[in-house]
Amino acid sequence: MTAITHDENLTAGEPAPVAGRTNYLNASHGLKSWLLTVDHKRIAILYLLGITFFFALGGIFAVLLRVELSTPGPLFVESDTYNRLFTMHGIIMVFFFLVPSIPATLGNFLVPIMIGAKDLAFPKINLLSWYIYMLGGLFTFASVALGGVDTGWTFYTPYSSTYANSNVMLAAVGVFISGFASILTGLNFLVSIHKMRAPGMTWFRLPLFIWAQYATSLIMLLGTPVVAITILLVAVERGLGVGIFDPKLGGDPVLFQHLFWFYSHPAVYIMLLPGMGVISELISCFSRKPVFGYKFIAFSSLAIAVLGFIVWGHHMFTSSQSVYAGTAFSLLTMFVAVPSAIKVFNWTATLFQGSIEFTGPMLYALGFIGLFLIGGLTGVFLGTLGLDLHVHDTYFVVAHFHFVMVGATLMAYLGGLHFWWPKMTGRMYPQPIARFSAGLIFVGFILAFMPQFVLGYLGMPRRYHIYPEEFQMLHVLSTAGASILGVGYILPVFYFIWSLRYGDVAQDNPWGAAGLEWEIQSPPTQFNFDETPVVRHDAYDYRTELPVPGERQGVKARSV
Amino acid sequence: MSSAASTENAASAQPPGHGHVPHHHHPELSHHFEDLRQQRDSLTLGMWAFLVQEIMFFGGLFCAFLVYRTAHTEAFNAGSSHLDVKWGTINTVVLIGSSLTMALAVGQAQRGNRKGVVTWMLATGALGLTFLGIKAVEYTSKWEHGLVPGRFFLRGDHHGLEDILPMADKVELFYGFYFVMTGMHALHMIIGIGLMVWVLIETFKGKVTQNRHAIVENFGLYWHFVDIVWIFLFPFLYLLGR
Numbered sequence: 001m002t003a004i005t006h007d008e009n010l011t012a013g014e015p016a017p018v019a020g021r022t023n024y025l026n027a028s029h030g031l032k033s034w035l036l037t038v039d040h041k042r043i044a045i046l047y048l049l050g051i052t053f054f055f056a057l058g059g060i061f062a063v064l065l066r067v068e069l070s071t072p073g074p075l076f077v078e079s080d081t082y083n084r085l086f087t088m089h090g091i092i093m094v095f096f097f098l099v100p101s102i103p104a105t106l107g108n109f110l111v112p113i114m115i116g117a118k119d120l121a122f123p124k125i126n127l128l129s130w131y132i133y134m135l136g137g138l139f140t141f142a143s144v145a146l147g148g149v150d151t152g153w154t155f156y157t158p159y160s161s162t163y164a165n166s167n168v169m170l171a172a173v174g175v176f177i178s179g180f181a182s183i184l185t186g187l188n189f190l191v192s193i194h195k196m197r198a199p200g201m202t203w204f205r206l207p208l209f210i211w212a213q214y215a216t217s218l219i220m221l222l223g224t225p226v227v228a229i230t231i232l233l234v235a236v237e238r239g240l241g242v243g244i245f246d247p248k249l250g251g252d253p254v255l256f257q258h259l260f261w262f263y264s265h266p267a268v269y270i271m272l273l274p275g276m277g278v279i280s281e282l283i284s285c286f287s288r289k290p291v292f293g294y295k296f297i298a299f300s301s302l303a304i305a306v307l308g309f310i311v312w313g314h315h316m317f318t319s320s321q322s323v324y325a326g327t328a329f330s331l332l333t334m335f336v337a338v339p340s341a342i343k344v345f346n347w348t349a350t351l352f353q354g355s356i357e358f359t360g361p362m363l364y365a366l367g368f369i370g371l372f373l374i375g376g377l378t379g380v381f382l383g384t385l386g387l388d389l390h391v392h393d394t395y396f397v398v399a400h401f402h403f404v405m406v407g408a409t410l411m412a413y414l415g416g417l418h419f420w421w422p423k424m425t426g427r428m429y430p431q432p433i434a435r436f437s438a439g440l441i442f443v444g445f446i447l448a449f450m451p452q453f454v455l456g457y458l459g460m461p462r463r464y465h466i467y468p469e470e471f472q473m474l475h476v477l478s479t480a481g482a483s484i485l486g487v488g489y490i491l492p493v494f495y496f497i498w499s500l501r502y503g504d505v506a507q508d509n510p511w512g513a514a515g516l517e518w519e520i521q522s523p524p525t526q527f528n529f530d531e532t533p534v535v536r537h538d539a540y541d542y543r544t545e546l547p548v549p550g551e552r553q554g555v556k557a558r559s560v
Numbered sequence: 561m562s563s564a565a566s567t568e569n570a571a572s573a574q575p576p577g578h579g580h581v582p583h584h585h586h587p588e589l590s591h592h593f594e595d596l597r598q599q600r601d602s603l604t605l606g607m608w609a610f611l612v613q614e615i616m617f618f619g620g621l622f623c624a625f626l627v628y629r630t631a632h633t634e635a636f637n638a639g640s641s642h643l644d645v646k647w648g649t650i651n652t653v654v655l656i657g658s659s660l661t662m663a664l665a666v667g668q669a670q671r672g673n674r675k676g677v678v679t680w681m682l683a684t685g686a687l688g689l690t691f692l693g694i695k696a697v698e699y700t701s702k703w704e705h706g707l708v709p710g711r712f713f714l715r716g717d718h719h720g721l722e723d724i725l726p727m728a729d730k731v732e733l734f735y736g737f738y739f740v741m742t743g744m745h746a747l748h749m750i751i752g753i754g755l756m757v758w759v760l761i762e763t764f765k766g767k768v769t770q771n772r773h774a775i776v777e778n779f780g781l782y783w784h785f786v787d788i789v790w791i792f793l794f795p796f797l798y799l800l801g802r
Contacts, residue, residue: 187613221613226616229617229620239710240710240736243732249729249733250729252631259620
């Protein structure tokens with residue numbers, strides 16, 4: 001190396017970060033080199049841009065919803081407009097933000113690097129999936145521009161198939177199309193993890209992030225086609241007037257719910273599992289310890305994926321399904337809590353006696369555990385047949401799934417972005433403000449959604465914008481929390497963009513983390529590795545072998 | 561040495577005796593694979609995974625069909641009795657024949673015989689088009705008899721359809737499924753023929769060799785899958801309850 005300088009922030013003898021090395025970002029220039037790229041890292045960045053756009057769009061709807069709900073009477077929208085607001089919020093956030101969020105950005109960027117490959121197995125299909133995602137997004141955006149949809153994100157029949165006169169078809173086509181992006185991403189990860197692992201990278205040396213992505217990919221591959229055919233059947237009914245889900249014509253609207261939730265319940269784990277993978281990485285790195293019970297965490301991801309496919313009926317306790325089916329689904333739902341609890345206990349055990357360092361990413365990770373704990377436990381309430389009859393379709397459900405899908409998943413997504421941002425962009429962001437925004441999001445989230453549990457328990461139904469006056473206090477608290485949450489989500493956008501130009505140049509391994517991605521330069525070269533790496537140790541080998549290049553002063557391995 | 565230089569070096573010089581085929585020297589190997597075996601295995605696994613996805617797609621459809629068949633058995637039997645078993649049987653034979661020719665094409669590809677690949681694939685394509693032609697004849701006949709669901713269902717002359725009039729709604733449901741299921745199947749056939757044109761072009765370009773024939777094998781897997789879907793569709797739609 002030519003340029004070695006000594007900086008008091010760095011361990012003596014370590015090569016100083018060098019800006020302007022050849023990497024995947026500056027290997028070629030121009031819009032065309034991005035739009036036609038087959039580099040998984042550039043595709044990850046493309047996804048990041050698309051996903052951020054849809055998150056902002058869905059966020060605007062959330063703001064409008066919370067403002068409207070701050071008063072018991074109608075504030076600025078009619079019931080019909082309100083229906084469209086929460087529907088578009090749900091569709092955009094679920095299908096265009098949460099489902100692709102971690103797999104398509106962090107997963108795309110990291111899966112090949114973590115397994116020691118030059119790219120995913122099918123680079124062109126990877127690019128194709130981004131275009132499919134954007135095309136689906138275009139349809140959904142068009143449906144927003146033309147006035148939105150009012151069926152709720154679940155597209156329940158017969159409302160969506162017969163009665164709704166909004167742009168159901170446009171939005172449904174958008175969801176249908178974007179599903180194929182999800183399938184292709186899952187397929188690509190699955191094949192890559194099976195076939196592209198570097199020599200020595202055995203299944204049980206894989207980072208747990210990869211196990212989580214693997215489990216997620218299984219769900220994407222097996223679940224998404226079912227919602228595709230379901231949407232197609234709704235389209236046939238709407239377009240041709242065949243009564244597939246219309247009881248008047250011999251159809252059965254409950255069948256739609258079965259088919260829809262057969263995908264959409266596992267889809268919750270598409271949104272959550274990758275986040276759990278991120279947390280395993282973060283907790284281990286900033287506790288300076290190998291993850292406690294590696295195999296249990298790895299297999300609990302698979303267990304969640306498998307169990308996720310046999311619990312869909314717990315969304316339908318009140319939909320005339322037989323009480324025996326309800327009981328079975330209730331019991332199976334309890335089983336999902338087991339692998340989820342294994343993960344939380346193991347993360348906690350990893351923290352125990354670790355050298356914990358409260359960096360920005362770590363605070364996000366700890367925030368994840370807190371929010372997921374609440375979201376997961378209230379899931380057990382809802383899975384209980386008797387209690388669900390009381391809180392079904394109330395704000396209790398709204399609060400529960402926001403805790404899991406938004407609180408937990410977004411914490412993990414942002415935590416992961418903070419953790420791998422130096423690797424992705426080669427720049428550091430200021431730690432204090434990252435810690436501040438993590439705290440802001442946690443506090444804002446609790447304030448926004450805790451009152452909704454109470455509201456739901458007291459009987460406030462979801463999807464209404466007019467409510468009795470005694471609920472106003474709780475709604476105002478929730479809106480106040482949402483405002484704090486909004487600031488917390490916007491802050492990272494600013495300091496991430498700021499860091500691209502003004503941030504410190506990142507070292508190759510700024511956190512002193514173990515893992516193949518930290519052994520290559522920041523940002524990586526176009527093909528990640530100059531030579532295919534050979535893996536000779538387990539993941540998270542913080543005890544026996546510290547990665548020297550990024551080891552920082554004051555951060556030492558702790559033997560337990 | 562700067563990293564930029566080392567990247568370039570890595571792209572042009574592999575240490576000798578590295579145990580695998582140097583990827584940048586082998587014209588049949590894509591840049592991101594280590595060796596030909598990894599490349600072939602990945603492509604094959606990818607195709608199988610894709611077919612699993614297809615099974616779930618058609619699975620949802622078959623599931624919905626069976627639920628309604630159970631609920632409205634009489635109407636579905638009546639609807640089924642107006643399908644033409646003769647054409648259905650002929651089409652089954654045609655499609656199984658096309659699977660045979662496809663298997664022969666794959667066999668030729670494994671031997672690196674491009675001429676044989678082209679011959680048998682053209683035969684497969686001809687049989688595929690025959691199937692679609694017969695399907696078009698059937699669809700036309702259903703249209704003429706007013707059995708296409710939607711606004712034109714049972715419009716016009718009801719001659720010969722008296723048995724389904726009392727339960728027209730449910731029979732329409734049957735025909736809704738008939739058209740969606742066979743339509744989805746036909747769409748897969750059409751996509752298959754499009755893919756076949758692409759595979760043929762690649763074969764003409766000399767891209768199919770003894771080392772690299774995954775493209776023909778994988779297309780064969782797809783074709784057999786579409787065939788198998790029909791093997792389920794035929795009894796479910798044409799034969800059950802007859």
